[in-house]
Amino acid sequence: MHEQLIKSIQDKITLSPEEIEKVKHFYIPKKIRKRQYLLNAGDVCQYIAFVEKGLLRSFTVDNDGGEHVIQFALEGWLIGDMSSFLSGDEATYNIEALEDAELLLLSKPSMEDMLHTVPKMETYFRILMQNHIVALNRRVISSMSDTAEQKYLKLMNNCPGIVNRASQQNIASFLGITPETLSRIRKQVAQK
Amino acid sequence: MATVKTIAIVGATENIGSAIARILAKLNYRLLLMSGDQAKLKALKEELEKLEPKAGIDIVGCAKEASWEADIIIIATPYEAHKEVAEKIQEVATGKIVISVSNPINSNYGRVVPSANTSAAEELQKMLPYSKVVKTFNTQLASKYISAAFSDQTRDVFIAGNNSDAVTTVFELLHVAGFHPIISGDLSVSRTLERLQLSIQNQMPGAL
Numbered sequence: 001m002h003e004q005l006i007k008s009i010q011d012k013i014t015l016s017p018e019e020i021e022k023v024k025h026f027y028i029p030k031k032i033r034k035r036q037y038l039l040n041a042g043d044v045c046q047y048i049a050f051v052e053k054g055l056l057r058s059f060t061v062d063n064d065g066g067e068h069v070i071q072f073a074l075e076g077w078l079i080g081d082m083s084s085f086l087s088g089d090e091a092t093y094n095i096e097a098l099e100d101a102e103l104l105l106l107s108k109p110s111m112e113d114m115l116h117t118v119p120k121m122e123t124y125f126r127i128l129m130q131n132h133i134v135a136l137n138r139r140v141i142s143s144m145s146d147t148a149e150q151k152y153l154k155l156m157n158n159c160p161g162i163v164n165r166a167s168q169q170n171i172a173s174f175l176g177i178t179p180e181t182l183s184r185i186r187k188q189v190a191q192k
Numbered sequence: 193m194a195t196v197k198t199i200a201i202v203g204a205t206e207n208i209g210s211a212i213a214r215i216l217a218k219l220n221y222r223l224l225l226m227s228g229d230q231a232k233l234k235a236l237k238e239e240l241e242k243l244e245p246k247a248g249i250d251i252v253g254c255a256k257e258a259s260w261e262a263d264i265i266i267i268a269t270p271y272e273a274h275k276e277v278a279e280k281i282q283e284v285a286t287g288k289i290v291i292s293v294s295n296p297i298n299s300n301y302g303r304v305v306p307s308a309n310t311s312a313a314e315e316l317q318k319m320l321p322y323s324k325v326v327k328t329f330n331t332q333l334a335s336k337y338i339s340a341a342f343s344d345q346t347r348d349v350f351i352a353g354n355n356s357d358a359v360t361t362v363f364e365l366l367h368v369a370g371f372h373p374i375i376s377g378d379l380s381v382s383r384t385l386e387r388l389q390l391s392i393q394n395q396m397p398g399a400l
Binding site for chain 1: 286
């Protein structure tokens with residue numbers, strides 16, 4: 001139930017078995033089913049979710065009702081509306097399970113408690129934040145300067161799991177292109 | 193689609209379990225019903241769906257699965273089964289509200305808590321150290337709770353628990369369900385609440 005989390009932690013820092021036991025008890029195990037929501041825009045994001053199993057997406061809805069996929073999360077990833085989680089303001093993201101999912105939820109008070117109890121976890125979260133900033137920067141730059149094909153190839157190389165598991169609609173939305181363009185690129189890439 | 197809280201009822205076909213299911217089915221919760229008696233469980237689900245066609249109700253095969261998916265867990269099994277249930281759900285109940293509605297009596301309505309210095313709820317909290325145990329719904333007969341929830345009369349319901357956020361959540365849940373919730377104190381007050389129920393029951397033998 002905590003395998004992915006422990007792997008993610010042990011990849012970055014070294015914890016004793018006792019510390020791992022302590023860390024586990026700050027996370028709430030939660031299953032959600034495909035198409036259920038973990039967060040609705042307008043609510044406060046109470047938890048960040050570590051994905052043990054399944055695939056989720058975060059997305060915004062524009063004034064015309066159009067959806068824009070912000071992020072996908074599969075096994076070993078974190079998902080949440082970080083600004084809402086950290087500031088306590090209303091969330092702008094919706095988070096939905098695209099597959100049945102097993103999550104480990106961490107509330108802000110539990111996170112603070114955990115960082116006090118097991119200070120080494122500060123390092124773990126710093127590394128996660130660093131990775132998050134790097135990924136965010138890459139995504140911004142890619143979305144401004146890459147061609148549709150370059151964007152698709154990057155996603156395919158970096159996250160083949162998402163390309164294989166998410167729908168065409170969601171992948172196109174994540175890349176900021178139409179499903180028709182995505183379909184054309186896929187054909188071109190397959191022919192090469 | 194809004195994020196709806198999911199409530200698991202372990203022991204849903206017990207008197208108090210099915211009473212709570214009927215009360216909660218009216219509200220905006222997703223219910224996961226679990227019980228060893230599959231035939232009774234199926235009948236309960238059908239009955240609830242007839243009463244509340246819009247309610248989201250699912251049967252879940254085991255206590256662990258139901259508790260894993262739930263935000264709030266209600267344990268309505270007889271006190272004697274608590275240990276077995278606690279062992280099954282301990283891992284997945286971490287950080288969750290666990291509502292104890294049972295009284296420390298056995299199937300012959302005899303007392304089974306050995307010591308005066310504890311209660312069914314406190315024993316459950318010991319078995320689930322990482323959960324937030326709250327005692328409620330234990331001082332009235334199941335039928336009384338139903339008649340209160342489905343009429344204009346309001347009925348006092350006592351709540352006891354150590355975690356203030358958990359107590360507040362249960363207070364709001366009971367309030368929305370049409371009860372008059374009264375916060376009685378920390379979990380050790382369960383000793384009084386549970387014995388209160390026993391004395392009521394002793395005055396009305398056979399009423400259960």
